[in-house]
Amino acid sequence: MNKYIIMAAAALVSLPTLASKAGDEEKEKDNSKPVFTTIVENPITSIKNQAKSGTCWNYSTLSYFEAEILKKSGKTYDLCEMFVCNKNYMDRATTVVRMHGDAQFSEGGAAYDVLYVLKNYGICPEDAMPLPGTMYGDTLNNFSEFFSVMTPYVEAVATSKAKTISPTWKNGFQGILDAYLGKCPETFKYEGKEYTPKTFAASLGLDWNDYVTITSYTHHPFYEQFAVEVQDNWRQPGSWNLPIDEMARVIDSAVRNGYTVAWGGDVSDKGFTRQGLALLYDAEGTPTVAGTDMDRWLGLSKEEKARKVADLGINAAEKTPTQEMRQQEYDNWELTDDHGMLIYGIAKDQNGREYYMVKNSWGEAGDYKGIWYMSKNFIVAKTMDFMVNKNAIPKDIRKKLGI
Numbered sequence: 407m408n409k410y411i412i413m414a415a416a417a418l419v420s421l422p423t424l425a426s427k428a429g430d431e432e433k434e435k436d437n438s439k440p441v442f443t444t445i446v447e448n449p450i451t452s453i454k455n456q457a458k459s460g461t462c463w464n465y466s467t468l469s470y471f472e473a474e475i476l477k478k479s480g481k482t483y484d485l486c487e488m489f490v491c492n493k494n495y496m497d498r499a500t501t502v503v504r505m506h507g508d509a510q511f512s513e514g515g516a517a518y519d520v521l522y523v524l525k526n527y528g529i530c531p532e533d534a535m536p537l538p539g540t541m542y543g544d545t546l547n548n549f550s551e552f553f554s555v556m557t558p559y560v561e562a563v564a565t566s567k568a569k570t571i572s573p574t575w576k577n578g579f580q581g582i583l584d585a586y587l588g589k590c591p592e593t594f595k596y597e598g599k600e601y602t603p604k605t606f607a608a609s610l611g612l613d614w615n616d617y618v619t620i621t622s623y624t625h626h627p628f629y630e631q632f633a634v635e636v637q638d639n640w641r642q643p644g645s646w647n648l649p650i651d652e653m654a655r656v657i658d659s660a661v662r663n664g665y666t667v668a669w670g671g672d673v674s675d676k677g678f679t680r681q682g683l684a685l686l687y688d689a690e691g692t693p694t695v696a697g698t699d700m701d702r703w704l705g706l707s708k709e710e711k712a713r714k715v716a717d718l719g720i721n722a723a724e725k726t727p728t729q730e731m732r733q734q735e736y737d738n739w740e741l742t743d744d745h746g747m748l749i750y751g752i753a754k755d756q757n758g759r760e761y762y763m764v765k766n767s768w769g770e771a772g773d774y775k776g777i778w779y780m781s782k783n784f785i786v787a788k789t790m791d792f793m794v795n796k797n798a799i800p801k802d803i804r805k806k807l808g809i
């Protein structure tokens with residue numbers, strides 16, 4: 407009997423210690439949650455939802471041009487993503503057919519595709535075409551059936567054994583586009599005035615020649631243009647190649663001077679979370695962070711270490727991106743062309759680390775209702791390329807580029 411009394415007493419004595427440890431762990435966890443202070447925030451239009459469609463390139467870049475209009479005129483527009491899709495997919499299908507199938511037909515694209523459509527076909531407001539999904543009884547985009555119909559159609563024409571093909575295939579393909587996306591209007595009214603897509607684009611007040619794309623790789627000369635070798639860059643426009651530090655300076659200078667940036671890059675990295683945070687985690691460096699214990703890290707598997715890093719949140723160490731790192735990850739397929747988003751602001755957390763405020767196109771997802779806070783290290787390391795107004799580029803860099 408005395409034995410059990412002694413054990414019970416010992417358990418009671420240990421409770422405060424256990425509670426104290428639990429409290430410390432909870433406090434550490436709370437401290438890992440970011441508290442952001444905004445440094446710069448440029449005006450943007452509302453959050454959109456690309457839903458079940460691979461059209462981030464479209465949503466992010468139209469959002470970029472909407473922000474450019476806001477900056478220049480103060481006017482808010484909701485430009486039509488499905489107009490861009492309709493025109494772009496016809497052009498892409500035509501290219502695949504011309505290449506006899508030796509080119510990829512897919513939902514993806516690049517920022518330049520949107521610029522090309524604006525320059526060559528114009529644009530219309532959102533309400534001049536059916537809302538996304540409504541043509542097939544949905545409330546948002548769902549391209550599953552759409553592309554399961556389009557892709558084999560394009561492949562059948564592109565790989566035909568016939569010696570010649572007629573242009574009739576384009577009529578059938580245009581029918582598919584119009585059935586799922588709606589017809590692009592020839593004329594429409596906006597705020598009481600009649601427009602064509604081209605006259606409407608011209609009325610927006612932007613100079614399409616102001617826009618350039620920037621990247622940073624060593625397999626091409628710096629301060630020259632090259633077409634970034636990714637499958638969705640199918641139009642093959644040239645991007646200006648800058649050293650990593652100058653590429654980073656263009657982004658930062660643009661945002662601090664009132665511009666936004668149409669960013670394309672890699673969000674498959676473990677540091678990009680669904681909650682709205684992105685850090686360039688350094689699992690090897692994190693044990694040296696103040697408040698962590700080396701004992702917790704020794705002998706852990708990669709997966710266990712990654713989970714611990716995620717738990718540390720903003721207290722985790724970050725890698726410093728280098729030119730060599732970018733090139734290696736690009737060449738070994740780690741740095742991929744995953745997603746397009748809009749950089750529009752700068753914030754810092756309670757530890758002083760700075761982040762870019764980034765508008766996503768997944769609706770009001772995550773902890774920040776559709777906004778992601780992506781550390782500067784993450785952005786610099788994971789950028790494939792980005793579009794920016796050439797007037798936002800620092801003068802010394804523009805001089806080197808000759809633009």
